[in-house]
Amino acid sequence: MATVLLVSDLAALRRELRDMLEDPELIIEETDSAPAALGRVREGGVDLVIADLQIGAMGAVALCLELRHEESYGASEPVAVLMLLDRRADVFLARRSTAEGFVVKPLDPLKVRLAVRTLLRGESFDDDAWRPATVRVGAPDSE
Secondary structure, eight states: OEEEEEEOSOHHHHHHHHHHHOOTTEEEEEESSHHHHHHHHHHSOOOEEEEESOOTTSOHHHHHHHHHHHHHTTSSOOOEEEEEEOSTHHHHHHHHTTOSEEEESSOOHHHHHHHHHHHHTTOOEEOGGGOOOOOOTTOOOOO
16 A cells, blocks of 8 residues: 655645545645655655655755755655656756656646556556657658
8 A cells, every 4th residue: 555645735626636546545735835744754654755846945856856866865764756847948947856756737637647656556657648759851852
């Protein structure tokens, strides 16, 4: 049984995520702020944090960086972070903050569930929604 912590100041987003993730194998908890999420993670037993990029005064990037900092000196157990992104530039922020994964809004329930399963297995997950198109130089023209 894995514990997933949903972090967003938007109750509707937390409800949407809860509906997507309802599963007998998951314990789903919620909080509406990053400081509250930090406190919950410090208590232990959280396997995955799903955080909205923009949360009040402390968003997912700051939350992830603080978690990594605390993990580095043993103040909390390592926990995977899945970020919910709004813009293409946010991909850079998610990677830079060492989040294990990200998904792009609007949220696709199948993709969110896949990301959660992947992160709970200890792997990373990058949503390919904004992956650059492959351009082939010198490809023959179609006639």
